[in-house]
Structure formats: C-alpha cells, structure tokens
Amino acid sequence: MITSDVRQKAHKGRLVLRQLATLTEEEKNKALMKVAEEISLRKEEILQANEQDRKGAIEEGVSQALLDRLTLTEKRLDEMAEGLRDLARLEDPIGEVLDTSTLANGLRIDKVRVPLGMIGMVYEARPNVTCDAAGTALKTGNAILLRGSASAIHSNLALTKVIQAALKETAVPSEAVQLVEDLKRSAVQEMITANGLIDVIIPRGGAGLISRVVKESTVPVIETGVGNCHIYVDQAAEPEMATNIVMNAKIDRPAVCNAVETILIHQEWANRYLVELCHLLSEQGVELRGCPETQKIFPQVKPAVESDWETEFLDKVLAVKIVDSLESALTHINRYGTHHSEAIVTDDSATAQLFLTGVDAAAVYHNASTRFTDGGQFGFGVEIGISTQKLHARGPMGLKEMTSYQYRMYGTGQTRG
Known part of the structure; x- marks a missing residue:
C-alpha cells in the first residue's frame, strides 16, 4: 500500500x-x-x-x-x-x-x-x-x-x-x-x-x-549548479562599458545565481579605473573584499580570504582580485568557478575569443552582463533551472x-x- x-x-x-x-x-x-x-x-x-x-x-x-x-x-x-x-x-x-x-x-x-x-x-x-x-x-x-x-x-x-x-x-x-x-x-x-x-x-x-x-x-x-560567476575586466576594456556591466551584474538582483560574485581586473585597467568602480559599488551598499593589490589601490576594501573566492554570496558582497594577464584570470576562474556563467569585458576580439574557448562554463559572455543567463532571456519562455553539467542538458x-x-x-x- x-x-x-x-x-x-x-x-x-x-x-x-x-x-x-x-x-x-x-x-x-x-x-x-x-x-x-x-x-x-x-x-x-x-x-x-x-x-x-x-x-x-x-x-x-x-x-x-x-x-x-x-x-x-x-x-x-x-x-x-x-x-x-x-x-x-x-x-x-x-x-x-x-x-x-x-x-x-x-x-x-x-x-x-x-x-x-x-x-x-x-x-x-x-x-x-x-x-x-x-x-x-x-x-x-x-x-x-x-x-x-x-x-x-x-x-x-x-x-x-x-x-x-x-x-x-x-x-x-x-x-x-x-x-x-x-x-x-x-x-x-x-x-x-x-x-x-x-x-x-x-x-x-x-x-x-x-x-x-x-x-x-x-x-x-x-x-x-550554484553560480559563483566571474567578470574579467581586460586591460583593453572600455571603462564605461566595464563599469556598467559590473554594476548590473552585482546590483540588479544580487540574490540570483547569475549575479557576479568575483571580478578579476587586469592590473593596467585597475591602475586607472578601479578606484572609481569601487566607489560606485560602495555607494550602492556593496561590501568589497579585495586581494592585497586591490587594497593598495582602494584601502577601504576588506581583506579577502581564501573562502571568498569560492563563495556564492547571493548578497551585496563582491570579491575583487587584480591579475596580470588573461591566463591568470582563466586559471582563477577554472579553479574557483562553478561552470555557470563567466564574462570578459574587452575591445580586443582575439583576447575575447581566447577567453570564450578557455573557460569551462555553461554560458560565457563577451561585453555583456552575466545576468542574461536565464531561460526567459534566451527565448525559452521560462526555465526549469540552469544546468552546470554536460550530459543531456547544459545552461538554462x-x-x-x-x-x-x-x-x-x-x-x-x-x-x-
């Protein structure tokens, strides 16, 4: 019975x-x-x-x-x-x-x-x-x-x-x-x-x-899968575009799985534009947790610990890490990412292509917010979930x-x- x-x-x-x-x-x-x-x-x-x-x-x-x-x-x-x-x-x-x-x-x-x-x-x-x-x-x-x-x-x-x-x-x-x-x-x-x-x-x-x-x-x-999503801001990223994408991906709805949790910033871009980006994020109530290089540029950030790189915060918390190359960004993402959604902001198409083919994720973006990983946005009507595996179903x-x-x-x- x-x-x-x-x-x-x-x-x-x-x-x-x-x-x-x-x-x-x-x-x-x-x-x-x-x-x-x-x-x-x-x-x-x-x-x-x-x-x-x-x-x-x-x-x-x-x-x-x-x-x-x-x-x-x-x-x-x-x-x-x-x-x-x-x-x-x-x-x-x-x-x-x-x-x-x-x-x-x-x-x-x-x-x-x-x-x-x-x-x-x-x-x-x-x-x-x-x-x-x-x-x-x-x-x-x-x-x-x-x-x-x-x-x-x-x-x-x-x-x-x-x-x-x-x-x-x-x-x-x-x-x-x-x-x-x-x-x-x-x-x-x-x-x-x-x-x-x-x-x-x-x-x-x-x-x-x-x-x-x-x-x-x-x-x-x-x-x-959980969405420990990253955005890599390349040295060739247009500053206004990069800022808008990061702000959207973190602020729009921070508690959803396609929100960004870590931004990786090329050293050259960081030297010129990171202070302004951090100020804008802080003004929106985002708690920043940064690597030692980030702290040198923007001392107000909290020191990041190892667990911050692997955490899906689902809140107004953002980890910030400065890297010296695309290869360093890819290494970080493929170590800590959850195969959900990853993005690069750059005006260099060759660098973008290397990123898109080098990242192991269900959805990868060039010059767009990770917030688009959504069945409705993809034209599926609605979604039943976002798969991060590779057999049968992947992505929305x-x-x-x-x-x-x-x-x-x-x-x-x-x-x-």
Missing part, C-alpha cells in the same frame, strides 16, 4: 503519464493560457499566502537579498503569467523527428522527441519556480512532483491550488502537478530514492541542497531539455534472419 505523501502523489502523477503523452499541442497550450488567466484572477489570494511566508522569513532574520527571492508582487505574478503565455506560443518539441534513416532492407528508423515522464523537483525559497517548473512540464507532456522549502510553503500551496483548479477546466489532468506538503528532511530523501515512481530529479537551490541530492539520489539527476533548461527521445521503426513485414 502506498501511504506516504511523496509516494501517493508520485503515483498519481505516473497514472496520468499516458494521457499527457497523447495530448495535442492545442490542448496543452489552452491549459497554459488557462493557468496564466487563473494566476491573474487570484493574485490577492496568492499574495496573502506569500505575505505569511515573508513574515516568517523576517522573524527569522533572513537577509534582504534572500527575502527578495521569496517575495511575490503583482508585477512578479504578472511576469509569471506572461511566462506561461510565452510557453504557449513556443513550438511544442514533443513529436519532433530528430533524425530519420532507412536501412537496406527498407526498415525506416525515426528518432523522435518524447516526454521524460515523472519529474521530481526539489527547490528552495523562490515560489516562482512552482509556476515555471509546472508550466515547462505541462508543455512537454510531463508530470511533476514539486517539493519546495518550508520558507515558501504557503506561497507554493496557493500556487499549486491555482494551477490544479485551472487544469480541471482543461484537457490536461490536474494530477499532472503535485506538491509535497511534508516538510521533513525525510520527504526529500524519499523523493530522490523513488526509483520506478520518479524518472528524474532536478534540484534547484543552494550548494548544500544540490550536493546532497547529487550524492544521495538513486534516481537520475539533472544537476543545476527550456522545453527541449525536458524531453528524451525514442526510436520508432516502420516496417513492411521485415524479419531478422
């Missing part, structure tokens, strides 16, 4: 997989539009639930940056709804023929995109993930079992109820989206070992959560990353002798 919250809901999702796989693109798109409409209509209900979570977080004394990740507003709900509408406008990848060939005996082989199946999503803090993950799963004919953190439980419950209510008025079964309400640590353990019920696990959150899931899961994992994961493939053979009576 299936008794636990996790297994009951995973089982419900599995029961509708065949129905999901046979839905038409029009049926799935109508469902996404209906969910978007329902979110817009029930904003007040969702925001009231979110306020309960916010009050709890404030009482616990979480940082302003982490509180921002938890917070929903009317604008953010509008953006979530529009993200679902964007998904509905995108081409459905299910059924796409990736390759076709015909054997000498006339047997035709088609390689066709199909859903992954039952997806388990374990995530922290951000309630928008509930909506984004559900929408991406539905568009690709998958079922999804969501397990958010205790800090966002009221928001996640409200959003799940809205999604399920909307789906009941469509051809998509409401059982396709389930939320685990058990907040005990054992519930996550049960999800990541639910072989046969869950086909793939996607963790999204801090380093501790991701590391635990990767190490302990017996279900296949698509690993999303959109619709195609939520699919597998199947070989379909078409014969005329062939048998193998």
Whole structure:
C-alpha cells in the first residue's frame, strides 16, 4: 500500500503519464493560457499566502537579498503569467523527428522527441519556480512532483491550488502537478530514492541542497549548479562599458545565481579605473573584499580570504582580485568557478575569443552582463533551472531539455534472419 505523501502523489502523477503523452499541442497550450488567466484572477489570494511566508522569513532574520527571492508582487505574478503565455506560443518539441534513416532492407528508423515522464523537483525559497517548473512540464507532456522549502510553503500551496483548479477546466489532468506538503528532511530523501515512481530529479537551490541530492539520489539527476560567476575586466576594456556591466551584474538582483560574485581586473585597467568602480559599488551598499593589490589601490576594501573566492554570496558582497594577464584570470576562474556563467569585458576580439574557448562554463559572455543567463532571456519562455553539467542538458533548461527521445521503426513485414 502506498501511504506516504511523496509516494501517493508520485503515483498519481505516473497514472496520468499516458494521457499527457497523447495530448495535442492545442490542448496543452489552452491549459497554459488557462493557468496564466487563473494566476491573474487570484493574485490577492496568492499574495496573502506569500505575505505569511515573508513574515516568517523576517522573524527569522533572513537577509534582504534572500527575502527578495521569496517575495511575490503583482508585477512578479504578472511576469509569471506572461511566462506561461510565452510557453504557449513556443513550438511544442514533443513529436519532433530528430533524425530519420532507412536501412537496406527498407526498415525506416525515426528518432523522435518524447516526454521524460515523472519529474521530481526539489527547490528552495523562490515560489516562482512552482509556476515555471509546472508550466515547462505541462508543455512537454510531463508530470511533476514539486517539493519546495518550508520558507515558501504557503506561497507554493496557493500556487499549486491555482494551477490544479485551472487544469480541471482543461484537457490536461490536474494530477499532472503535485506538491509535497511534508516538510521533513525525510520527504526529500524519499523523493530522490523513488526509483520506478520518479524518472528524474532536478534540484534547484543552494550548494548544500544540490550536493546532497547529487550524492544521495538513486534516481537520475539533472544537476543545476550554484553560480559563483566571474567578470574579467581586460586591460583593453572600455571603462564605461566595464563599469556598467559590473554594476548590473552585482546590483540588479544580487540574490540570483547569475549575479557576479568575483571580478578579476587586469592590473593596467585597475591602475586607472578601479578606484572609481569601487566607489560606485560602495555607494550602492556593496561590501568589497579585495586581494592585497586591490587594497593598495582602494584601502577601504576588506581583506579577502581564501573562502571568498569560492563563495556564492547571493548578497551585496563582491570579491575583487587584480591579475596580470588573461591566463591568470582563466586559471582563477577554472579553479574557483562553478561552470555557470563567466564574462570578459574587452575591445580586443582575439583576447575575447581566447577567453570564450578557455573557460569551462555553461554560458560565457563577451561585453555583456552575466545576468542574461536565464531561460526567459534566451527565448525559452521560462526555465526549469540552469544546468552546470554536460550530459543531456547544459545552461538554462527550456522545453527541449525536458524531453528524451525514442526510436520508432516502420516496417513492411521485415524479419531478422
């Protein structure tokens, strides 16, 4: 008998997989539009639930940056709804023929995109993930079992109820989206070992959560990664452009994974422009932690320690290191980076190309902010996470990353002798 919250809901999702796989693109798109409409209509209900979570977080004394990740507003709900509408406008990848060939005996082989199946999503803090993950799963004919953190439980419950209510008025079964309400640590353990019920696990959150899931899961994992992102400001960087990019990458939303955490500055550029950049960052409330060379140029910085180079601060904290060459910058990034997003600012195209090919990361930038590593910005509608691994999915994961493939053979009576 299936008794636990996790297994009951995973089982419900599995029961509708065949129905999901046979839905038409029009049926799935109508469902996404209906969910978007329902979110817009029930904003007040969702925001009231979110306020309960916010009050709890404030009482616990979480940082302003982490509180921002938890917070929903009317604008953010509008953006979530529009993200679902964007998904509905995108081409459905299910059924796409990736390759076709015909054997000498006339047997035709088609390689066709199909859903992954039952997806388990374990995530922290951000309630928008509930909506984004559900929408991406539905568009690709998958079922999804969501397990958010205790800090966002009221928001996640409200959003799940809205999604399920909307789906009941469509051809998509409401059982396709389930939320685990058990907040005990054992519930996550049960999800990541639910072989046969869950086909793939996607963790999204801090380093501790991701590391635990990767190490302990017996279900296949698509690993999303922490974002210890770097910007290298080359000696040939145009100062105003470099300043604008660094400021955007740190200040826009410091608590997200594509925010910059360390800037590497070529010595020649630093001698001329670093003082002004540090003043601007400090004026915006950024705590700077610098290497000895940085301290010589801007004495107000705090001395950086080894752990600062490997930390995803998720806050208004920035590590600053002066380097003497592109090679030094690459060595630092490939040692401390998390294979997420790395950028170079330079007017030297040859140097830029060496950087782009020399950095091991899912997304690399020349003269642009790391903040663009985002499914919506990439034209994916929304994303289910950002993968830092190299197998199956890498970078922002959109619709195609939520699919597998199947070989379909078409014969005329062939048998193998």
